[in-house]
Amino acid sequence: MTMNNPSRIGLLCLLALSAAPAATWAQQKAAAPAAKSGQQVYEGVCQACHGNGVAGAPKFGDKEAWAPRIATGMDALLASATNGKNAMPPKGTCMDCSEQDLAAAIEYMVSHSQ
Numbered sequence: 001m002t003m004n005n006p007s008r009i010g011l012l013c014l015l016a017l018s019a020a021p022a023a024t025w026a027q028q029k030a031a032a033p034a035a036k037s038g039q040q041v042y043e044g045v046c047q048a049c050h051g052n053g054v055a056g057a058p059k060f061g062d063k064e065a066w067a068p069r070i071a072t073g074m075d076a077l078l079a080s081a082t083n084g085k086n087a088m089p090p091k092g093t094c095m096d097c098s099e100q101d102l103a104a105a106i107e108y109m110v111s112h113s114q
């Protein structure tokens with residue numbers, strides 16, 4: 001029992017040491033494709049309408065305008081943003097935006113409007 005402990009600890013240390021760089025690398029790799037931040041997408045594309053409430057767009061920072069939309073849930077908002085809704089064009093005209101980019105832009109607007 002007591003004889004086993006030092007070697008077990010040694011093995012755990014080895015595992016922890018070898019796992020650490022791999023995890024860091026994996027995290028960096030996962031973060032890399034998210035080239036556009038929500039703020040970048042918003043400022044580059046969505047702000048054109050959402051900055052001033054053009055054509056009835058819920059305005060950035062307008063809690064009352066966003067509240068009922070936020071209540072429908074992120075999936076519904078992402079679906080509207082992807083497919084378009086009334087005067088809201090599909091993907092908000094950002095044709096090279098991935099679903100992740102759109103979601104990030106929505107999160108950026110939502111987090112500043114509640």
Ligand code: HEC
Pocket residue numbers: 041042045046047048049050054055056057058069072076077078080081085086087088089091092093094097102105106
């Ligand atoms: C050409 C103007 C325009 C642009 C550009 C635009 N939007 Fe919109 N957006 C609208 C309008 C108008 C509405 C309101 C639609 C409605 O509910 O009738 C809207 C609504 C939305 C909603 C709420 C949808 C819902 O279900 O209530 C989301 C989310 C949204 N836009 C995200 C985005 C994102 C993200 C971008 C940038 C990638 C963007 N919009 C760019 C005009 C625009």
